[in-house]
Amino acid sequence: MDQSAKRREVPLTALRNGQCGVVTSIKHGHDMGHGRGWGFEKRLMDMGITPGTRIMVVKSAPFRGPLEIIVRGSRLALGRGMAERIFIEAEGQ
Amino acid sequence: MSEKKLVIALAGNANVGKSLSGETNVFVNHNGKWTMNQLKKLVEDVFNSQPVTRIDETDCATPQDLSVVSLNLKTLRTEKSKVTHVLRHRERRNLIQLKTSSGRTLIATQDHNFIVAKGETTKIVDAKSLILGDQLPVVEKLSLEKLEMLAFSDIAWDKIIEINEVNCGDFVYDLVVQGNENFMLANGIFVHNSVIFNYLTGLHQHIGNWPGKTVERAEGTLHFKGYTIDVIDLPGIYSLSTYSIEESVSRKYIAVEKPDVVVNVLDATVLERNLFFTLQLMELGTPMIIALNQMDLAKKKGIEIDADKLERLLGVPVVPMVAIKGIGIFELLEKIIEVAEKGSMVSRVEVRYGEEVEARVARVIKMIEGIQLPYPPRYIAIKLMEEDEEITKEVEKIDPKIVPFAKELAGEIENLHGHSCPTIITSERYEVAGRIAREAQQLVSPKKPTFEERLHTITTHRILGYPIMALSMLLMFYSIFTFGDYASELLSNLLYALEPIFLTLFGTEFLGKLIWGGVMEGVIAGVTIALPYIFPFYVILYFLEDLGYLSRVAFLMDNVMHKIGLHGKAFIPIMLGYGCNVPACLGCRIMETERERLLAAFVTTLVPCAARTVIILGLVGKFMGIQWALAIYAFDLLIILLLGRLAFKTLPGEPTSLIMEMNDFKMPHVKTVLKQTWFRLAEFIKIAFPLIIVGSLTIKLIELLGLLEPIAALLSPITVSWLGLPAITGITLIFGVMRKELSLIMLATLLKTADFALVLTQVQMIVFTLVTTFYIPCIATIGALVKEFGWKKALSITIFEIVFAIGLGGIALRLLPIIV
Numbered sequence: 001m002d003q004s005a006k007r008r009e010v011p012l013t014a015l016r017n018g019q020c021g022v023v024t025s026i027k028h029g030h031d032m033g034h035g036r037g038w039g040f041e042k043r044l045m046d047m048g049i050t051p052g053t054r055i056m057v058v059k060s061a062p063f064r065g066p067l068e069i070i071v072r073g074s075r076l077a078l079g080r081g082m083a084e085r086i087f088i089e090a091e092g093q
Numbered sequence: 094m095s096e097k098k099l100v101i102a103l104a105g106n107a108n109v110g111k112s113l114s115g116e117t118n119v120f121v122n123h124n125g126k127w128t129m130n131q132l133k134k135l136v137e138d139v140f141n142s143q144p145v146t147r148i149d150e151t152d153c154a155t156p157q158d159l160s161v162v163s164l165n166l167k168t169l170r171t172e173k174s175k176v177t178h179v180l181r182h183r184e185r186r187n188l189i190q191l192k193t194s195s196g197r198t199l200i201a202t203q204d205h206n207f208i209v210a211k212g213e214t215t216k217i218v219d220a221k222s223l224i225l226g227d228q229l230p231v232v233e234k235l236s237l238e239k240l241e242m243l244a245f246s247d248i249a250w251d252k253i254i255e256i257n258e259v260n261c262g263d264f265v266y267d268l269v270v271q272g273n274e275n276f277m278l279a280n281g282i283f284v285h286n287s288v289i290f291n292y293l294t295g296l297h298q299h300i301g302n303w304p305g306k307t308v309e310r311a312e313g314t315l316h317f318k319g320y321t322i323d324v325i326d327l328p329g330i331y332s333l334s335t336y337s338i339e340e341s342v343s344r345k346y347i348a349v350e351k352p353d354v355v356v357n358v359l360d361a362t363v364l365e366r367n368l369f370f371t372l373q374l375m376e377l378g379t380p381m382i383i384a385l386n387q388m389d390l391a392k393k394k395g396i397e398i399d400a401d402k403l404e405r406l407l408g409v410p411v412v413p414m415v416a417i418k419g420i421g422i423f424e425l426l427e428k429i430i431e432v433a434e435k436g437s438m439v440s441r442v443e444v445r446y447g448e449e450v451e452a453r454v455a456r457v458i459k460m461i462e463g464i465q466l467p468y469p470p471r472y473i474a475i476k477l478m479e480e481d482e483e484i485t486k487e488v489e490k491i492d493p494k495i496v497p498f499a500k501e502l503a504g505e506i507e508n509l510h511g512h513s514c515p516t517i518i519t520s521e522r523y524e525v526a527g528r529i530a531r532e533a534q535q536l537v538s539p540k541k542p543t544f545e546e547r548l549h550t551i552t553t554h555r556i557l558g559y560p561i562m563a564l565s566m567l568l569m570f571y572s573i574f575t576f577g578d579y580a581s582e583l584l585s586n587l588l589y590a591l592e593p594i595f596l597t598l599f600g601t602e603f604l605g606k607l608i609w610g611g612v613m614e615g616v617i618a619g620v621t622i623a624l625p626y627i628f629p630f631y632v633i634l635y636f637l638e639d640l641g642y643l644s645r646v647a648f649l650m651d652n653v654m655h656k657i658g659l660h661g662k663a664f665i666p667i668m669l670g671y672g673c674n675v676p677a678c679l680g681c682r683i684m685e686t687e688r689e690r691l692l693a694a695f696v697t698t699l700v701p702c703a704a705r706t707v708i709i710l711g712l713v714g715k716f717m718g719i720q721w722a723l724a725i726y727a728f729d730l731l732i733i734l735l736l737g738r739l740a741f742k743t744l745p746g747e748p749t750s751l752i753m754e755m756n757d758f759k760m761p762h763v764k765t766v767l768k769q770t771w772f773r774l775a776e777f778i779k780i781a782f783p784l785i786i787v788g789s790l791t792i793k794l795i796e797l798l799g800l801l802e803p804i805a806a807l808l809s810p811i812t813v814s815w816l817g818l819p820a821i822t823g824i825t826l827i828f829g830v831m832r833k834e835l836s837l838i839m840l841a842t843l844l845k846t847a848d849f850a851l852v853l854t855q856v857q858m859i860v861f862t863l864v865t866t867f868y869i870p871c872i873a874t875i876g877a878l879v880k881e882f883g884w885k886k887a888l889s890i891t892i893f894e895i896v897f898a899i900g901l902g903g904i905a906l907r908l909l910p911i912i913v
Contacts, residue, residue, distance in 0.1 A: 025512070026516070042515065042519075043685065043752055044752060045515070045516060045519040045520070045523075046369070046519065047366070047752055047754070048365070048366050048369065048523055050516060050519050050520035050523050051512055051516065051520055052520060052524075053520075053523070059553070059555070060555075061553070061555060061558075061648060061649055061651060061652065062555040062556075063652050064652055065648070065649070065651050065652040066648055066651040066652070066661065066750075066751050068553065068648065068755070072363075072365040072366055072523070072527065072530075073363055073364070073365050073366070073530075074363040074365075074366050074754055074756075075549075075754065075755045075756075075757075076752065076753065076754055076755065077644065077647065077648040077651070077661065077751055077752070077753045077754075077755050078750070078751065078752055079651060079655075079660055079661070079749075079750025079751035079752065080652075080750065081655075081748070081749075081750040082749075082750035082751070082752060083750075
């Protein structure tokens with residue numbers, strides 16, 4: 001991946017309500033190999049969040065609660081810890 | 094008759110409600126004689142002579158030697174066909190009365206199926222979809238002699254000229270006819286017959302909105318066109334990769350048992366995500382049919398799906414349905430039989446991945462040729478590349494060389510793409526799903542936010558969401574305990590009225606006391622908690638779940654749950670715990686990892702269940718005031734948070750975050766709710782009842798042998814010296830292990846008064862309540878813990894809680910006098 005693309009990458013949590021973005025990468029927790037953390041990322045992918053996927057942030061629950069997002073036509077609740085590991089290229093400003 | 098098995102990915106319910114008015118006359122053949130009978134009398138006669146089974150709301154029996162005239166739709170000739178079942182159900186909706194141009198009339202339920210002419214052929218439509226001008230097949234000139242010969246060559250088509258709704262409110266009746274699936278009425282009209290649905294009937298998309306709750310397999314049987322079809326109800330699956338127990342159950346079932354047909358139920362409102370799963374199912378290679386369910390809801394959301402196009406794109410038969418209303422079920426069953434008999438008419442489209450992936454998958458397939466696993470080679474190869482744990486393990490057992498080889502190839506892909514191989518495969522699979530979805534569906538922009546959407550917005554609102562949640566919970570608990578107290582007392586009085594009978598039967602000596610005090614009181618204890626409290630609790634909870642509200646609550650509670658290392662979903666078992674800890678422990682299966690399941694189960698055992706609420710309200714609430722009872726609840730919450738946090742910090746491993754689909758709100762489906770409730774209740778009965786009975790028998794035995802007092806004396810250093818309670822509380826605490834509120838009931842018995850204010854100080858009341866709340870999960874809960882986590886962990890939790898409760902009680906005794 002080239003540098004310029006990397007610079008535009010922001011975590012999903014940086015999006016405003018109603019803003020969309022395209023997933024560029026999902027950060028593995030490096031210490032967890034293919035253990036539980038991996039299983040969780042697999043789940044994330046199975047729920048349709050893969051690189052190239054367009055995500056819209058609808059809103060977030062208060063006090064650093066989970067995000068409500070729209071992915072592939074369905075509504076998901078996504079924990080903040082996970083959302084922080086999803087990097088996206090934001091659309092529009 | 095051949096036996097066919099098929100798998101329904103998700104369960105159904107919903108009565109089909111296809112029947113005719115009881116006054117309808119039919120010709121039947123019995124003992125070789127043709128007679129004209131009223132349908133009502135015909136069916137009731139069978140019910141009086143044969144065993145009647147109840148399927149959902151329909152009564153059903155098998156007649157002996159009963160035939161009717163039916164119409165072979167291919168040849169348009171009449172035949173004599175056997176009646177395999179007679180049915181009856183109570184219809185509450187209006188019936189539909191039809192009148193034809195020849196003056197024939199008939200009355201049927203709105204869902205009853207009719208054969209109508211459609212160009213050169215016929216089609217099946219339900220009564221409420223009939224329109225004026227539709228033509229029904231009739232026999233023109235009827236006579237009993239002709240009946241005997243079955244010589245009707247003159248099938249005519251009779252136009253419907255009048256459709257009216259008429260009142261009903263009574264039983265309606267129907268027959269199931271072998272082969273042709275229709276029968277002739279006495280006025281010559283042929284009507285389609287009923288199909289017995291046991292399990293399949295609803296194909297109700299979600300069993301609630303919570304993925305994966307029915308871990309145990311549910312099975313049902315239905316009869317259709319001479320087939321006996323076993324319907325296996327598999328748990329909801331998001332992805333076939335081993336993610337949780339449920340998914341692995343389904344995958345194994347499909348791969349190992351090789352059902353004749355897999356029916357994959359898709360939710361039309363979220364086609365793309367559902368297709369992802371479909372594509373994986375297709376890779377398993379089992380004959381398959383897609384039931385495209387919730388077409389009505391999709392339409393409401395502005396999604397138009399072209400089922401034919403979807404069928405072409407996937408190469409799998411697609412049947413559009415609104416299962417909850419019974420629409421499309423008949424077509425689905427026909428398709429199932431067709432696929433089972435002839436194989437699919439459409440050729441399956443294979444999911445192709447990118448070139449780099451395909452080339453390597455091909456190399457792995459070569460490597461695993463001849464390997465003995467129930468999965469197709471391509472499936473194994475892909476799963477190996479996806480680093481699926483279970484498949485990898487199974488392959489490793491057979492040939493340890495394959496796994497490193499696949500890993501190496503996967504590594505190559507990672508180097509090429511910059512993403513891990515599983516990520517590549519998943520995204521490519523999603524790409525395919527997305528492309529198919531886009532081609533098959535058309536999005537018509539919805540006019541304005543639907544009611545469901547507005548409901549979602551307000552229930553997840555960052556401010557309003559919380560009071561709404563608090564109010565719902567309060568309302569729920571208030572109604573349950575109001576109802577429960579009343580019903581529990583009623584039941585208990587009723588059952589205790591049996592005591593004299595038992596004592597006269599078994600005598601008032603040792604045996605009588607043992608049977609009544611041990612076995613029966615155990616049963617009573619179980620019944621008076623299960624029925625009045627647990628049952629309504631689950632009805633309401635599953636109502637909320639089916640409605641879609643629980644996932645919103647999980648969304649709101651996520652960050653609170655994170656404080657104890659869990660995520661929002663854990664709030665559900667915790668809430669279950671307020672009803673009873675047993676199903677709550679089992680409910681922890683919805684958590685993703687073993688660590689979280691254990692953590693959540695530990696926390697739920699600290700939740701004051703209905704039985705503990707009886708103590709809190711009955712002792713502290715009654716004699717010290719409701720504010721003290723509420724304080725105990727608040728304190729309990731605090732302890733849950735503290736101990737939960739402690740356990741979270743102690744248990745190794747990393748917390749996972751919430752990821753959960755929030756399905757659209759929908760009208761809860763009564764049968765789904767009741768089925769879920771029954772499922773949980775049965776689970777409770779299975780685990781708890783034997784333990785409660787054995788336990789109560791043991792205690793009774795100890796009591797009859799005169800060992801209670803010595804044991805109480807043995808415990809007195811703890812109960813009297815450390816906890817400052819009367820010595821007999823030692824005995825009551827032992828009883829409490831069976832069922833917590835027994836400790837209060839026993840206390841009243843032993844102290845010979847229910848006015849605890851006379852015998853206990855306020856501090857003692859609080860100490861006693863605190864200890865009983867925390868001191869041990871009751872025996873049934875221990876049973877559930879053992880079942881889920883094994884002896885060692887169950888024992889550790891038990892011992893920890895005993896020590897903790899006693900410690901806490903002693904500290905409370907010494908600190909409380911300052912504030913009370």
